[in-house]
Each structure stands twice: as structure tokens, then as C-alpha cells.
Amino acid sequence: MKLFAVFALFFGLAAAFVANALEVAVDVGHDLRKPGAVSARGRNEYDFNRELAGVLAPLLREHGLAVREINFDGRIANLIARPRAAEASNFFLSIHHDSISESWLLPWLWEGVEQTHTEVKRGFGLFVSSHNPDLASTLRCASTMGAVLRRAGFTPTPWHGRKHVAADAENGVWYYDNLVVLKNARQPAVLFEAGVIKHKEEELELRDPERQARMADALATGLAACLSVTEISVPE
Numbered sequence: 001m002k003l004f005a006v007f008a009l010f011f012g013l014a015a016a017f018v019a020n021a022l023e024v025a026v027d028v029g030h031d032l033r034k035p036g037a038v039s040a041r042g043r044n045e046y047d048f049n050r051e052l053a054g055v056l057a058p059l060l061r062e063h064g065l066a067v068r069e070i071n072f073d074g075r076i077a078n079l080i081a082r083p084r085a086a087e088a089s090n091f092f093l094s095i096h097h098d099s100i101s102e103s104w105l106l107p108w109l110w111e112g113v114e115q116t117h118t119e120v121k122r123g124f125g126l127f128v129s130s131h132n133p134d135l136a137s138t139l140r141c142a143s144t145m146g147a148v149l150r151r152a153g154f155t156p157t158p159w160h161g162r163k164h165v166a167a168d169a170e171n172g173v174w175y176y177d178n179l180v181v182l183k184n185a186r187q188p189a190v191l192f193e194a195g196v197i198k199h200k201e202e203e204l205e206l207r208d209p210e211r212q213a214r215m216a217d218a219l220a221t222g223l224a225a226c227l228s229v230t231e232i233s234v235p236e
């Protein structure tokens with residue numbers, strides 16, 4: 001084969017690969033006006049979500065996936081608008097950080113301001129809805145992400161077992177059927193809770209850029225591995 005032909009073949013394949021790259025919709029949970037939970041030190045959940053999503057998006061692209069950024073500007077307040085913005089994507093991943101119900105919160109002072117924190121809950125969680133139109137792929141990818149996170153040294157919280165039916169408790173996957181963004185998704189969909197921002201030590205870990213990069217890398221590796229062996233069609 002002439003050199004030119006080899007190049008043509010190579011670039012042709014590369015173009016075909018890019019054209020066929022599966023697209024992941026990465027949704028930043030909450031918005032600027034309703035920024036979600038408040039951390040032990042008074043920081044809004046939206047800021048945590050935006051930061052981690054910003055680390056995750058380029059890592060997914062490095063794994064050969066296309067990324068549709070949803071609510072990276074914090075202006076999508078409407079929950080149904082998120083899956084709608086992701087209609088052409090092959091996978092929907094919503095990024096959140098967790099809190100705990102009020103009855104478990106303890107008061108403390110941080111920089112002279114009264115805040116609340118918890119000592120009983122920490123760790124990540126992955127939520128799925130049994131109403132998803134492709135539940136098998138949803139479950140497979142959630143379990144794969146959870147397994148890779150665990151292998152990277154992250155621990156799922158068992159706390160969700162109090163309220164949620166386990167899908168794969170060992171890997172931190174739980175059913176949460178009526179979450180608006182999950183039950184309206186037209187493709188496999190997972191809501192990721194990176195950790196508990198009301199936990200004083202975990203909050204600091206969640207703000208650590210090196211740890212954010214490791215966590216995002218585990219998520220991206222798990223999702224890319226799952227998508228590479230999963231038959232996922234572009235929604236009609």
C-alpha cells in the first residue's frame with residue numbers, strides 16, 4: 001500500500017471513529033439560584049458539582065467519548081429541561097454531592113459562623129431509576145463505575161440502604177425510581193453522589209484537586225469500559 005493510501009485509511013478511520021463516538025451528557029446538579037445542599041463549611045453543593053464535572057468532562061473525551069455539557073453555566077433550573085437537552089446523547093450522568101436529613105445534623109462553629117455537620121454518613125453513591133427505558137445498560141454502567149471507584153480506593157456509603165432498595169449495594173448502586181432527571185431520561189442514566197459534603201473530613205477530601213482527578217478518572221474509566229461493551233443506540 002502506498003504511503004498516501006495508508007494515511008487516507010488512517011484518517012478515514014479516525015474520522016469515522018470521531019463521528020461514531022458515543023456521547024455522554026454530563027449534567028451539573030442544581031443551579032445558581034437553588035444551589036442544593038450546604039457543606040459543613042457553608043459552601044453550596046452546586047459549586048462542588050460544577051468543579052467535579054469540569055474535571056470529568058475532559059477525561060471522558062480522553063477516553064474517546066463525546067461530551068454534552070449540561071448546566072455548566074448553572075442556569076438550567078428546570079429539572080425536565082436537563083434530560084431534554086440530552087435527547088441525542090447515549091448516556092446521561094448527573095453529578096451531585098450528598099447531604100443528610102436534618103435530624104442527623106450537629107451544630108458547630110466554622111470561622112465564627114454557626115454551621116451544621118454530620119459524623120455518621122460518608123462515601124459515594126450511584127442512583128438509578130427502574131423506570132429507565134434501558135435498565136440493563138443503566139445497571140451495568142452504574143455497577144462498573146462503582147467497581148472502578150472502589151478499586152481506586154473510594155468507599156460507597158451504606159447509608160442509602162435505609163431508604164432505598166439496593167441494585168448493587170457492594171458497588172454503591174441504589175434504586176431511586178422517581179428522581180426527575182433519571183425517570184425522564186431516554187437513554188441509560190445514572191445520578192452520581194460523589195460524597196457527603198456535610199461530613200467535615202470528607203468535605204475537605206472532596207475539595208482536593210488531586211482526589212477530584214482520581215475520582216473523575218475512575219468514573220470516566222468505568223463508564224468508557226461499560227459503553228465499549230454495551231449495545232447503545234442513539235435515541236430516535
Ligand SMILES: [Zn+2]
Nearest residue numbers: 029036096097
Ligand atoms: Zn444534589
